[in-house]
Amino acid sequence: MAKPIIKVHGISLSTCTARVLLCLHEKGLQYQLVPIDVASGAHKRQPYLSLNPFGLVPAFEDGNVSLFESRAINRYLARKHEDKGTDLLLSKSSTESAIVETWMEVEAHHFNGPIFAINHQRIINPLYGLDPDEEIIKSELEKLENVLDIYEERLSKSEYLGGKSYTLADLNHIPFLVYFMKTPNATAITSRPHVNAWWNKISTRKATIEVEAGMKLHLANFDNEK
Structure with a gap:
């Protein structure tokens, strides 16, 4: 069967x-x-x-x-599928796994909100003939940059957010960053050396390149996903 x-x-x-x-x-x-x-x-x-x-x-x-x-x-x-492909949770070590889970929570609760809002203003609004609201972008960018300052500190000591290996703590960031990096606000990433180096590593992975090929901005609809 x-x-x-x-x-x-x-x-x-x-x-x-x-x-x-x-x-x-x-x-x-x-x-x-x-x-x-x-x-x-x-x-x-x-x-x-x-x-x-x-x-x-x-x-x-x-x-x-x-x-x-x-x-x-x-x-x-x-x-x-812990034993297949990339070990994305580092489950064999309770300590390492807990660190991965911590940074996964950071992505969900601190990073996702502001980058979602910025992408919506920069990318979705124009698709519907609306101008980006620069006040919203300014406010949300300040929040995002505060998060990225913490990432810069973390990544100055660790190759990846969850530790020495690529995990879900990194992967979960990628889709919103794919779009964000096409906006004028991409300098929030590129101006931070360790964050930028991290992005360059995770954005050039084979899986990222394969999946990004299907992400086309002209139909993006962030409001209908979770």
Whole structure:
């Protein structure tokens, strides 16, 4: 009997869908990307709502396992396939794993909010004929730079955020940074030597290059993902 194929329901240009795809590529796992017609609102009605009741992308199926929330999906994949591909949680050491988890929380609770807001103003607003709100950008950029100052200090002592190895603590940052680095505010990264060196390492990984190829700005819709 053929093994069930992992299914990711979403769109490749979605940052949160891309986050899951990055993990799958790092693990060398086969999967099927099931396109969701976000433009027509397919994610807001059945049958999609049976996979993600919040009507956001992506949703995920692995045999009888059905999940949503990209970071939770990545934890599941990293744990289930610990011995395949890149060790993304450093699970063999409770101490190292705890450090990875700490920086994963930093990404989710400190980094994600401001970079989401800036990308929305710089990228999404113009797609809808709206001017970026420079006051919002200024406020959110200040928050982001405070986070990046902490990253600069951390990365001056550690090659990656979670330690000496690339992990989910790094990977989870990539999709929003792919878009952010195309904006005028990319200097927030490039002006910090250790943060910039970190970005250069993680952005040139084979998995990143493969997934980034499907991320096209002209259809990006950050409002419908999680």
